[in-house]
Amino acid sequence: MKMSTKGRYAVRILLSIARYxxxxxxPKKIIAAEEGISADYIEQIIVPLKNDGLCVGIRGxxxxxxxxxxxxxxxxxxxxxxxxxVMKMVDCDQLDCAGRDKNQCATRPVWEGAxxxxxxxxxxxxxxxLVDRATEYEKTSAASYSx
Amino acid sequence: MKMSTKGRYAVRILLSIARYxxxxxxPKKIIAAEEGISADYIEQIIVPLKNDGLCVGIRGxxxxxxxxxxxxxxxxxxxxxxxxxVMKMVDCDQLDCAGRDKNQCATRPVWEGAxxxxxxxxxxxxxxxLVDRATEYEKTSAASYSx
DNA sequence: TAGAAACCCAATAAAACTGATAAGGAATAA
DNA sequence: TTATTCCTTATCAGTTTTATTGGGTTTCTA
Numbered sequence: 440m441k442m443s444t445k446g447r448y449a450v451r452i453l454l455s456i457a458r459y460x461x462x463x464x465x466p467k468k469i470i471a472a473e474e475g476i477s478a479d480y481i482e483q484i485i486v487p488l489k490n491d492g493l494c495v496g497i498r499g500x501x502x503x504x505x506x507x508x509x510x511x512x513x514x515x516x517x518x519x520x521x522x523x524x525v526m527k528m529v530d531c532d533q534l535d536c537a538g539r540d541k542n543q544c545a546t547r548p549v550w551e552g553a554x555x556x557x558x559x560x561x562x563x564x565x566x567x568x569l570v571d572r573a574t575e576y577e578k579t580s581a582a583s584y585s586x
Numbered sequence: 587m588k589m590s591t592k593g594r595y596a597v598r599i600l601l602s603i604a605r606y607x608x609x610x611x612x613p614k615k616i617i618a619a620e621e622g623i624s625a626d627y628i629e630q631i632i633v634p635l636k637n638d639g640l641c642v643g644i645r646g647x648x649x650x651x652x653x654x655x656x657x658x659x660x661x662x663x664x665x666x667x668x669x670x671x672v673m674k675m676v677d678c679d680q681l682d683c684a685g686r687d688k689n690q691c692a693t694r695p696v697w698e699g700a701x702x703x704x705x706x707x708x709x710x711x712x713x714x715x716l717v718d719r720a721t722e723y724e725k726t727s728a729a730s731y732s733x
Numbered sequence: 734t735a736g737a738a739a740c741c742c743a744a745t746a747a748a749a750c751t752g753a754t755a756a757g758g759a760a761t762a763a
Numbered sequence: 764t765t766a767t768t769c770c771t772t773a774t775c776a777g778t779t780t781t782a783t784t785g786g787g788t789t790t791c792t793a
Contacts, residue, residue: 440666440704442587442675442697443780450693466739480782482741499790500738515696519587528589545720546597549662549711550589556707557587560700573692590751613768627753629770645769646761 440528442519448476448484449522450515450569456494457510457570464503484522491521510570516561526561528554587675589666595623595631596669597662597716603641604657604717611650631669638668657717663708673708675701 455470467485471478485504488494495507506513520526529550602617614632618625632651635641642654653660667673676697 440589440593440670440673440675442700444782445780446587447676447693447697450696454692464739468739477782479784483782486741496740497790498738498740498788499792501791502739502789504740523587526587528587529594543723543726545601545716545723546594548719549597549708549716550594553589553704553707556703557700560703561696564696569692569696572695576690576692579690592751611768615768624753626755630753633770643769644761645759645767646763647765647767648762649760649768651769 443523445484446519446523448474448480449488449518452476452481452485453488453494453506453513453518453566454569454573456504456506457566458573460505463501464497464505466503469503487521488518491517493517493521506566510566513566514562515564515566515569516558518566519561526554526558528557590670592631593666593670595621595627596635596665599623599628599632600635600641600653600660600665600713601716601720603651603653604713605720607652610648611644611652613650616650634668635665638664640664640668653713657713660713661709662711662713662716663705665713666708673701673705675704 451474452470455473456465459465459469459473467478467481470476470481476484485494485496489496492507493513494504496502496504516526527550598621599617602620603612606612606616606620614625614628617623617628623631632641632643636643639654640660641651643649643651663673674697
């Protein structure tokens with residue numbers, strides 16, 4: 440029932456990109472410094488995010504990452520689904536239901552309902568919401584990465 | 587974001603006990619056969635459930651397990667909390683928020699909200715609900731363990 | 734056309750967790 | 764007293780997580 444750090448990092452990485460991309464592509468070195476994640480590890484985490492069309496990498500000098508869509512069009516669910524796969528709390532096939540038919544398994548609706556509830560929650564939060572909140576927080580403290 | 591089998595097994599084990607305890611304590615051998623979990627593994631899973639006062643073990647011949655409360659007073663959340671610990675999707679202390687103050691972490695409310703939503707969902711489902719559903723299912727098929 | 738900046742890709746590995754097994758001990762009913 | 768059943772602790776292989784490392788490839792700029 441724990442979220443892996445990969446999922447959390449994925450959200451934070453895209454949040455960083457969202458916040459700083461107005462100055463051009465955000466290099467992973469900046470993200471690393473900003474979020475306290477090693478630059479090498481960021482690469483690994485960002486691969487599925489690119490594959491799912493959430494961000495793009497731009498090579499060469501002055502390269503970096505930028506979002507592939509508007510932050511308001513990227514939900515936390517999109518990010519977690521890309522990073523951790525479809526949101527299913529249990530992979531419940533026939534074998535999993537103690538040999539019963541899956542439609543006869545009394546606990547199955549519990550896990551399906553939980554997955555659904557969670558998905559709906561994450562779908563309501565967009566990257567823009569997080570950017571706004573981060574900006575709000577920053578008003579009361581010093582900005583870290585500017586221009 | 588996956589539920590471990592331990593949590594699922596815990597629910598199924600208590601559900602088995604709830605359903606069959608009217609004939610006296612339910613021995614783990616029966617639970618094992620019923621749920622397709624090895625008897626040795628059941629022991630391990632059931633320990634925290636006893637510690638949290640959800641069921642009790644009765645030793646000796648004709649022994650077994652029975653619930654410590656009414657099934658209507660045991661929620662799925664109670665079971666999962668006993669089995670897997672408090673429902674926190676991330677253990678977010680200061681260090682976890684990329685060095686920021688935890689009240690300045692823009693993603694923290696996401697994980698806290700998800701944990702809360704999930705907890706509220708599981709709190710709404712009692713063991714009695716599951717017993718009723720299982721009984722309902724059983725009407726359309728053969729009972730497996732009777733008297 | 735260097736050459737440096739930056740992303741891309743594959744292999745490796747330590748640590749933690751999961752899922753399970755096993756053996757002996759303690760209590761209880763018949 | 765004996766069979767049954769729970770109780771406790773140890774062990775352990777396999778998988779997943781969380782990275783690290785080391786080499787490529789592309790592209791901008793001078």
